[in-house]
Amino acid sequence: MNPYGNAAINASMPNEGNPRATEAWALTESGRRLALASRGSREQMREALRLNWRLWTIFQADLTVAVEGQEAPSDIVVNMLTLCQFVDKHTVGALTEPSPEKLQVLIDINRNIASGLRASLQREIEAREASETQEPMPTAAVG
Numbered sequence: 001m002n003p004y005g006n007a008a009i010n011a012s013m014p015n016e017g018n019p020r021a022t023e024a025w026a027l028t029e030s031g032r033r034l035a036l037a038s039r040g041s042r043e044q045m046r047e048a049l050r051l052n053w054r055l056w057t058i059f060q061a062d063l064t065v066a067v068e069g070q071e072a073p074s075d076i077v078v079n080m081l082t083l084c085q086f087v088d089k090h091t092v093g094a095l096t097e098p099s100p101e102k103l104q105v106l107i108d109i110n111r112n113i114a115s116g117l118r119a120s121l122q123r124e125i126e127a128r129e130a131s132e133t134q135e136p137m138p139t140a141a142v143g
Contacts, residue, residue, distance in 0.1 A: 031110035045098035060084035
């Protein structure tokens with residue numbers, strides 16, 4: 001069973017203006033393509049690897065620009081940059097000798113990061129809805 005196949009059917013590309021939703025979609029789509037390619041030829045695997053690598057290069061560039069001028073980047077940014085470096089190194093090795101096992105490592109990373117982004121979005125939506133539905137506290141009459 002391919003969890004990315006169902007995700008692709010049920011998920012359309014997100015609306016503009018929500019970078020986290022777009023990133024989650026892109027990671028899921030790239031993971032889906034890696035999963036499909038893992039059952040194909042070496043060239044199909046390489047093509048999916050190159051696409052995933054481009055996606056992670058974009059993340060790395062955005063994160064690098066975000067930390068320029070900051071004295072101490074957040075732990076999340078540092079961890080993501082470290083993960084970007086891992087993806088770079090792993091992808092180079094996988095391009096040399098593609099195998100379903102090497103692609104699975106990247107599929108798992110994409111799935112986990114996309115899941116975290118979606119969970120973050122869901123918490124944000126729930127917090128916004130909760131703040132909108134809270135009734136103001138009655139104030140005591142001063143008299």
